[in-house]
Amino acid sequence: MFDFVMNYKINNLHNNKITEIYLEFLSSFLSKDEITTILEALKINNSVKKVYFDDNKIEDIAPLCEALLNNVLLQELDLYIHNVSNLIPLCKLLENNNCIKILMLDVNINTDITLLCKTLENKKSLEELYLIGNNITDLTPLCNLIKNNKSIKKLFLGRNNLKNIEPLCIELQNNNNIQNLSIINNNIDNITYLYQLLTYNKFIKELYVYNNNITKSDIDKLNTLLKQNNNK
Numbered sequence: 290m291f292d293f294v295m296n297y298k299i300n301n302l303h304n305n306k307i308t309e310i311y312l313e314f315l316s317s318f319l320s321k322d323e324i325t326t327i328l329e330a331l332k333i334n335n336s337v338k339k340v341y342f343d344d345n346k347i348e349d350i351a352p353l354c355e356a357l358l359n360n361v362l363l364q365e366l367d368l369y370i371h372n373v374s375n376l377i378p379l380c381k382l383l384e385n386n387n388c389i390k391i392l393m394l395d396v397n398i399n400t401d402i403t404l405l406c407k408t409l410e411n412k413k414s415l416e417e418l419y420l421i422g423n424n425i426t427d428l429t430p431l432c433n434l435i436k437n438n439k440s441i442k443k444l445f446l447g448r449n450n451l452k453n454i455e456p457l458c459i460e461l462q463n464n465n466n467i468q469n470l471s472i473i474n475n476n477i478d479n480i481t482y483l484y485q486l487l488t489y490n491k492f493i494k495e496l497y498v499y500n501n502n503i504t505k506s507d508i509d510k511l512n513t514l515l516k517q518n519n520n521k
C-alpha cells in the first residue's frame with residue numbers, strides 16, 4: 290500500500306513538480322499495480338531530469354523505458370538492476386533523449402554490449418558513462434564507441450573482470466575528449482599499455498587504477514605522468 294510520501298511523489302509527478310525521482314527496491318515493497326501507477330505518472334510527466342532505478346529483482350525494464358520514452362528532458366539515468374534480460378527497450382529510450390550521464394551498475398550487459406555501444410556512438414549529449422560490474426569481456430564494441438563518440442568526458446569501467454586492456458589503451462591514445470578514466474577493481478597486472486597511453490595522450494587528467502594487480506611502484510610511475518598532463 291502506498292504511504293503518504295509515495296502518494297506525495299505521485300501527485301507531484303502528475304503536476305510536473307519533480308525533477309528527480311528515486312525508484313528503489315520497488316518489487317520489494319510495492320505491488321505490481323502500484324508500480325504501474327508510478328510508471329503511468331512518469332509517462333505524463335515532462336519535468337523529470339534524473340531517474341535513479343534501484344531494484345535487484347526486476348529483469349524486464351521495458352515498462353520503465355516506455356514510461357520515459359517521450360521525456361526529452363531526461364539528463365541522468367542510473368540503473369542498479371541485476372540480470373536484465375533484454376537491453377533493446379533501453380537502447381530505444383537512449384536514442385530519444387539527451388542524457389548527459391548514464392550509469393549501469395551490475396546490469397550484466399555483456400551479451401548486449403555491442404547493441405548498447407552502437408546506440409551510444411552518435412549520442413552527442415553523453416558526457417559521463419559508467420559501466421560498472423557488468424562482466425564486460427569483449428572491449429571491441431567499447432573501443433568503437435570511443436572512436437566514434439566525441440562527447441564522452443568520463444568513462445568508468447570498474448569491476449568488469451578486465452585483464453587485457455591493450456585494445457582500450459590503443460584506442461584512447463588518439464582520443465582528446467575523455468579526461469577521466471576509471472578501471473578500478475579489475476584484474477589488470479601490467480601497466481605497459483597504460484604507461485604508453487599517458488605518454489601519448491595528454492588530455493587524460495584523472496586515472497583510477499586501484500584494486501588491480503599493480504604494484505605501488507607502477508602506480509607511482511603512472512601518477513608521475515598524470516602530474517605532467519595536469520601541468521600542461
